[in-house]
Amino acid sequence: MTVAQHQHRPLLTIAEHDIEHVENFTNLGSNISNTGDLEKDEQTRIGQAAGVFKRLRNIWSSKSITTATKLRLYMSLVIPTATYACETWTKTASITNELDVLHRRCLRSILKSPLSDIVSDRRKIMTGHVLRLPTERDRQVWQ
Structure with a gap:
């Protein structure tokens, strides 16, 4: 912004102090934009949640902490960080x-199981069910 453009903006003065005009600022952890665009705030929140998750990596990799406890910590620390003020988001x-990617990545890390492994396990279970079907049943299904 040029000096001439800045001079046309009304100045805000509080207690004889001019308040600086800025494009955006952070208030209570939320990124406030002068255009009302909340996408930067949403992305900031997702980044903060990823940072919280990363700082707790020793907990996620610990063998002495149960999966249930890890999930409770995730739900009480990471999710609130990611969703703070989400009621105002577009x-x-x-x-x-981005939210779904963060959530899946975190859960895969906690559960130590890639989604492809879960799919493979379910396919094996289904194969076992099909192989145990009586041969008469196969004929009935296909007729």
Whole structure:
């Protein structure tokens, strides 16, 4: 912004102190934009939640802490960080995807199980069910 443009903006003065005009600022952990765009705030929250999760990596990798306890810690520390003030967010496909990616990544790390392994295990179980079916049943299904 040029000096000439800045001079046309009304100045805010509190107790004889001019308040500086800024494009955005952080208040109580939320990123406030002069345009009202909340996407930066949403992305900041997701980044903060990822940081909290990363700082707790010793807990997630600990063999002495139960999975149930890890999930309770995740739900009480990481999720609130990611969703603080989410009631005011604009729902966009981009933010929805970023939230889901964060959530899946965290859960995979806690559960120590890639989704592809879960799918493989379920396919093996289904194969076992099919192989145990009586042969008469196979004929009935296909007729």
